[in-house]
Amino acid sequence: MEKNKASILFIIFITSMFFIACVEDNDFTVPQNLGAEENLKLETIIDSIQNNQLELKSIKDLKSLYNSGNDPIKIVSDIIVKGYVISSDAKGNYFREFYMQDAAENPTAGIKIAINLTNSYNKFNFGREVYIRLKGLYIGEVNSGDGIITIGGKVSTTDVKEIQSVALNQMNTHFFRSKETAIIIPKEVSLAGLSASDIGTFITVKGVFFPSNLEGKTYVDPTEDFDTQRKIQTCQTVGYADLLLETSSFASFANKALPVGGGTINAVVSQDYNGHFLVLVLNSTEDVVMSEDRCVTRSESDFPIILLEENFDNLSGEIRITDWLNYREKGTKSWRSYSDTYAQSKAARVGSKSSGDASTITWLLTKGIDLDTTTAEFLSFETSNSFANGSNLEVLISTDWDGTESNISSATWSVLPAKIVSNGEGFKNWVHSTFVNLSNYTGTAFIAFRYAGSGNVYFDGTYELDNITIIAE
Known part of the structure; x- marks a missing residue:
């Protein structure tokens, strides 16, 4: 009896040692065979x-x-x-x-x-x-x-x-x-160009860095119980674009110091807990490679030529500007002038709240901009909102539109990687688009601000637009 008990104990010991060896440090082996x-x-x-x-x-x-x-x-x-x-x-x-x-x-x-x-x-x-x-x-x-x-x-x-x-x-x-x-190839994106349609995809951002005021900080703020958002930035040719990297306090790398150089981040696109703004979420710090110098950006003063400038200060009612077009594709709502009490200036506004329309699609299209007389051009503008609520604003460019209302839908429109105000931003705040590089486009270009929403309470948000400029050299 004692011999049998000893044998059983030996077998249990050997089995447990084998199991521990397999799972030590949570290094589980991914099963290669799924089973018949x-x-x-x-x-x-x-x-x-x-x-x-x-x-x-x-x-x-x-x-x-x-x-x-x-x-x-x-x-x-x-x-x-x-x-x-x-x-x-x-x-x-x-x-x-x-x-x-x-x-x-x-x-x-x-x-x-x-x-x-x-x-x-x-x-x-x-x-x-x-x-x-x-x-x-x-x-x-x-x-x-x-x-x-x-x-x-x-x-x-x-x-x-x-x-x-x-x-x-x-x-x-x-x-x-x-x-x-499969081998997952991260999709290369710009921070400014990310949108809700990217949620749930694996992306890569190059030339990114943590701001200098975060030097010496860790991925997670030790005073936070759950998640910490750390700002990351990347250089535009002019200025910077930024986004937030979100890390759980339960991550094994929570107390690891943030890198001080510049480089690349691979991450999953998601949103913060309340859904107010986009965030990037790491799988591990192996997806953060910042062994290079930080990038350097140019100044606005390097681009003294003004190809387009509009601040809406002299307008009232529906937006009517010479050679511009305020076009309703669907619904009854147009872009209109309004006075921003907090900014003490006028701006353009569009929203589908209380419209009663099943769908609202409204365009504000600029005059044509000749991009062949300059060598580099950059678009910028500011946006604000009164609860975006699932409605959407995007900025587009076309170089084959002829400027007529009837041909808007048949023209080729490309979405520009501009930063648009998020739903969670305070209604008093204005968000800069970053400077969007137009230098790869030639000919006459038209810029369009396209709003989409409906009378549904979840898609009836309001957007404001101001200070549109195109600078060049």
Whole structure:
């Protein structure tokens, strides 16, 4: 009897030592084989998609089903969404969630998945292709109104406008990993050009640095219990663009010092807890490489030629400026002059609140600007808002529009990487666009400020616009 007990104890000891060796320092090995059962289930799903028995829906189309702030939507159709995992909780900067995007390179959309699973990187490793069978799951927000559209398992018991995590027993029938772990190529972006459409995608920003007043600081402020936002900046040719890097106090690198040089950051685009502004979230500090010198920017005084200047001070009523166009594509609301009490000046304003219109799309288009007489040109302007509420303002450029209203929709319009005021910005504050480089454009260019909203309370925000200039040399 004693001999048998000793043998059992020896076996337990050896087994426990093997287990500890495997999981020491949380360095779990990602499983290379999924198992025959999981492979078989996925093959059945793919066959059903190919035979049109199941519908494969893109992440972008899936997200379009839900409007921020609305009640969660239960998926009743037998549809599938697939994507590539781009986040990792290995360093503690994510908790019971992962993000996936629609392509390993040049993604067009990404989405958050809330799951009741810690150390999810062992199962949903970075780059893993994942299929999710959505029937019975929900699309909504974990924190209502935060703008982060999420796949969840049920409606919250404390707030019917929010969803909760997919339970472990739900995952077995809804989540299917393929054998593929793709190489994720981060999409190169500018800080000023990021928008809500980038949420849930993996991006890279070059020439970035932490401001000098953060030297000696750590990723997380020791006085914060949860998240810390640290400003990051990058040089424009003129001036700077900035954004916030958000780090959880539970991240293993929370107390690591911020780098003092310049370089590159790879991160997932998300929003702060209240959904007021965009943030970048790291997987690990290995995605921060700042071993170079900080970039240097030029001054406004280096560009003395004024190609366009408009501050709306001499206007009233609907905006009417010679050779400009105030165009309503949909709805009844136009750009109008208004007096800003706090700024003590006039500006242009547009909003769809109380319009009663199902859709509002309104353009303010500048006169044509000749870009062939100068060597470098930069656009800037300022924006403010009265609760953006899901409505959208973007700035566009066209060099093939002929200046007529009838041909606006047929012209080629490109979105410029300008910083637009966020919903969370105080209504008294004006936000500078940064200086947008137009030097790659030639010929006659038209700038358009395009507003989109509706009478829906979640999409009826108001934007203000002022101090539009194009400087050149």
